[in-house]
Amino acid sequence: MKHYRPFCSSEQTHINAKPTDASQFRIAVGNFRRRSLRAFIAITLSIVGGYGGAARAQSSSGSVQDLLRQAEAAYQIGHYPEAAALFTKAADQGDATAQFEIGTMYMSGKGVEKNCATGVASLLKAADQNFSPAHGALGAMYRDGICVGRDDPTAVTWLLKAANTDDAAAQFLLAQMYAAGRGVAPDDKMAMAWFLKAANHQIATTEFHAQALKPVVTSAQTSVGVMYLAGKGVNPDYGQALNWLQKAANGGNPDAQYWIGTIYEFGLGLAKDVAEARVRYQKAAELGSDLAKTKLAELKDGSGNNAGTINLVCDDVTGGGQPVKSFVFIDPASKYVKFQEPKNTMEFRDGVFGKIVTRGMAYWMTYQAPGQQFVNIGNDVITFGVRAKSGNLVIKIDRRLGLWSVNGGAPGQCSVLPSKRQF
Secondary structure: OOOOOOOOOHHHOOOOOOOEOEOOEOOOOOOOOOOOHHHHHHHHOOOOHHHHHHHHHHHOOHHHHHHHHHHHHHHHOOOHHHHHHHHHHHHHOOOHHHHHHHHHHHHHOOOOOOOHHHHHHHHHHHHHOOOHHHHHHHHHHHHHOOOOOOOHHHHHHHHHHHHOOOOHHHHHHHHHHHHHOOOOOOOHHHHHHHHHHHHOOOOOOOHHHHHHHHHHHHHHHHHHHHHHHHOOOOOOOHHHHHHHHHHHHHOOOHHHHHHHHHHHHHOOOOOOOHHHHHHHHHHHHHOOOHHHHHHHHHHHHOHHHOOOOEEEEEEOOOOOOOOOEEEEEEEOOOOEEEEEEOOEEEEEEOOOEEOOEEEEOHHHHHHOOOEEEEEEEOOOEEEEEEEEOOEEEEEEEEOOOOEEEEOOOOOEEEEEOOOOOOO
C-alpha cells in the first residue's frame, strides 16, 4: 500500500502557489526564486511512497501490519485520533513506518497535541532504521529550521541519505544546497547533477503521488532549464534550456513559463518574438508569478527601453528561507548605483576610493574598509562593487537573462520596474 501526505500543518502549504521551496522554486538555480521551505516540505517531503510498503513487507509482523492498515484507513477518513493511537501502538513495537507516521502527526498536531520534540524523536527512530522518508524529512527540517535549529551541514547529511535512495524531493533540495553553497562548498556541476536526477523522475498517475511529486519534478526541470540558460554547471545551451522549461511548463510550473517568455523576448537561440513572450508571461502571471506580472507591466509601458535611469527589483540570493526583495537604482550618466534592501542601503560611485556609503544591516560590514568602487554598465551586463584589502564585493546583473549574483554565487532573479514606480 502506497500513500503520500505532507507532515506540516495545512495552513503552511501555500506560499506563492508553487513548489520551493516550491510552492518552489522557489526553484532556485540554487536560490533563483526563493520561497518558504515550509511550504515546499508540506507539499513534497515526508512522502511515504514505496518505502512504507517495503518496510512493512520486509520487517513488520502480521499484527503490526494489521495495525498499520487500520491506522491508514482511519487516517484516510479523517479519524486522526484513532489513527494516531494505532500508529503509536505499531511504533512502540519498533516499526519504522509507524514511527515516521506518528512523528509527522506530532509535528503537525493532527490527532495529537502538537509536540515538536516528540515528533523529531520519533522521526529519528525511523531514520535509525534507514527509513528513507525520515532521512528526507529531517534534512528538510534542518535546512529550514523546522522544529530543530537550522543546521546546513546536518541538513546535507540527511538529504544525501534520502537522495541516494532516489527520493526526488531530497535530490531537488540537495541540488539547491550545492548551488547556494549551503552546508557544502558551492558546486554548480553537483547541483546540476542532482537537479537532473530529480527532473528525470516519472510522475505516477495516482492523485496522492501526483500532488506530492509533480511540483518537485517540474521545479527541478525548471532549474535544469535555467542552469542551461545561465551556463551554470554546464555549457550554455538555449535549445536544452527551452526543452526542459517546456517540460516544466507542460506540468503547470509558472517559473518555467516566465523563463520561456524571457527566451522569446530576447531571442535566445531562436527568433525574437515579443508577442509570444507576452503570452508566456501572461500564463505565468495567471499561475501566480509576481515577476511575470511585473514583466507584463514593463512591456506595457515600455519601461525596459528607457534611455535614462534603470530601476530593478531582485530576489534574495543569500540563502534565507523567506523571499527578500532588493531594489537597484542605476544612473548610467553618472555611473552611480543605489542598492536597497528592506534594512540596508548601499551606494556605489565609479572611480571613488573610500568606504561604501551604507545604512543598515551588519552583514555588509566586511566591505567597510576603504576600497576602489566601480560601476560598469553595458547593454546586457551591469557590474558594480568595491575592491578592498578586506575582500572584494562584486555584484553582477545580467539584464538579458534577468539574473544577478554576488561574488559569483548562486544567481537570483531580477526584473525591470515600470518607470512610474520608484522606491
